[in-house]
Amino acid sequence: METTLENNPKNIIYKKGLIIAGPCSAESEQQLLQTTIELAAQKKVDILRAGIWKPRTNPGGFEGVGTKGLAWLLKAKQLAGLKTAVEVATAKHVEDALSFDVDVLWIGARTTVNPFSVQQIADALKETKQTVLIKNPVNPDIKLWIGAVERLQKVGITNIGLIHRGFTSYGNTEYRNVPMWQIPIEMKRLFPDLPFICDPSHICGNRIGLYSVAQKSTDLDYDGLMIESHFDPESALTDKNQQITPDELSKLLDKIEWKKSYSNESNFVNKLERLREQINYLDEELISLISNRMKVVKEIGNIKKESNVTILQSGRYSEIIERALKKAKQVELSEEFMKTYMEAVHIESIRVQNTI
Numbered sequence: 001m002e003t004t005l006e007n008n009p010k011n012i013i014y015k016k017g018l019i020i021a022g023p024c025s026a027e028s029e030q031q032l033l034q035t036t037i038e039l040a041a042q043k044k045v046d047i048l049r050a051g052i053w054k055p056r057t058n059p060g061g062f063e064g065v066g067t068k069g070l071a072w073l074l075k076a077k078q079l080a081g082l083k084t085a086v087e088v089a090t091a092k093h094v095e096d097a098l099s100f101d102v103d104v105l106w107i108g109a110r111t112t113v114n115p116f117s118v119q120q121i122a123d124a125l126k127e128t129k130q131t132v133l134i135k136n137p138v139n140p141d142i143k144l145w146i147g148a149v150e151r152l153q154k155v156g157i158t159n160i161g162l163i164h165r166g167f168t169s170y171g172n173t174e175y176r177n178v179p180m181w182q183i184p185i186e187m188k189r190l191f192p193d194l195p196f197i198c199d200p201s202h203i204c205g206n207r208i209g210l211y212s213v214a215q216k217s218t219d220l221d222y223d224g225l226m227i228e229s230h231f232d233p234e235s236a237l238t239d240k241n242q243q244i245t246p247d248e249l250s251k252l253l254d255k256i257e258w259k260k261s262y263s264n265e266s267n268f269v270n271k272l273e274r275l276r277e278q279i280n281y282l283d284e285e286l287i288s289l290i291s292n293r294m295k296v297v298k299e300i301g302n303i304k305k306e307s308n309v310t311i312l313q314s315g316r317y318s319e320i321i322e323r324a325l326k327k328a329k330q331v332e333l334s335e336e337f338m339k340t341y342m343e344a345v346h347i348e349s350i351r352v353q354n355t356i
């Protein structure tokens with residue numbers, strides 16, 4: 001039998017097609033209630049999210065309304081009959097959230113990076129049977145993500161889910177946080193039983209990309225989505241560019257195609273299809289990485305042109321090959337393959353520089 005919210009009340013995050021939505025931040029009682037009423041009316045949302053304590057990059061920004069927002073959230077929960085979720089970063093946050101009957105806690109990306117903080121949260125959760133979602137760390141270090149899961153499991157937390165919200169990268173990309181799909185795919189392989197949720201809002205940082213990232217994640221057999229929704233995004237105090245109205249959310253969710261559950265692993269076709277989709281996305285990522293490499297190559301070409309030096313510098317090419325072969329050996333790729341691949345990249349690099 002498929003596990004649903006109804007037949008598995010113990011683990012409310014275990015449901016194919018789980019939807020967590022709500023504003024980035026609780027800003028006022030009116031803002032939270034208005035948004036909640038509009039979301040609840042659609043009957044598409046399972047869990048209402050709202051940030052109460054906001055980790056801002058720079059001081060002076062809106063840092064959340066604090067504990068008083070928990071009372072609004074409780075009111076929203078009672079009014080709409082939705083489960084609730086908040087981000088916690090300290091033991092005190094955990095204590096406060098639990099005292100206001102919050103159903104799901106999540107550990108934010110800036111907290112997952114810090115083992116001290118994660119341990120503090122884990123200690124505060126000991127023996128609570130609380131449901132906890134763990135966002136990926138801001139930096140692409142899968143070990144920190146794994147470590148956070150292990151710290152919670154060690155104190156007896158069993159209802160754990162994972163949220164993929166993308167990774168910080170240097171320079172401009174089309175994303176606010178680059179998805180780097182290979183990391184969540186590896187995480188899913190390591191923890192096949194944990195519900196996997198995609199947060200397209202923080203991956204995209206804008207509204208335009210939300211649907212495509214959300215659909216990508218469901219194609220990769222994720223279990224749910226966390227999407228920021230505000231009744232009036234333009235007036236939002238945090239993340240205004242990525243929040244959508246409840247109505248826009250509803251339209252987006254209608255478009256999402258949830259593939260059949262792959263939980264029946266004996267189903268060979270499903271398994272194969274899932275693996276093929278993973279290959280497709282990894283290939284896409286590889287192509288976009290190669291394209292980034294070519295952009296750097298072009299910049300080098302410009303510098304060479306300005307200083308009037310030759311395109312081909314054999315010393316540098318040997319160095320690149322040597323590095324690549326060393327790396328290939330570590331990750332068990334054959335020398336022959338690596339040479340062929342690097343040669344192809346090199347030929348393309350020369351072509352790119354010749355066009356300058």
Ligand code: PEP
Binds near residue numbers: 107109110202
């Ligand atoms: C959030 O969910 O509003 C948030 C702060 O997210 P993240 O930890 O992914 O940056």
Ligand code: MN
Binds near residue numbers: 024025228238239
């Ligand atoms: Mn946000």
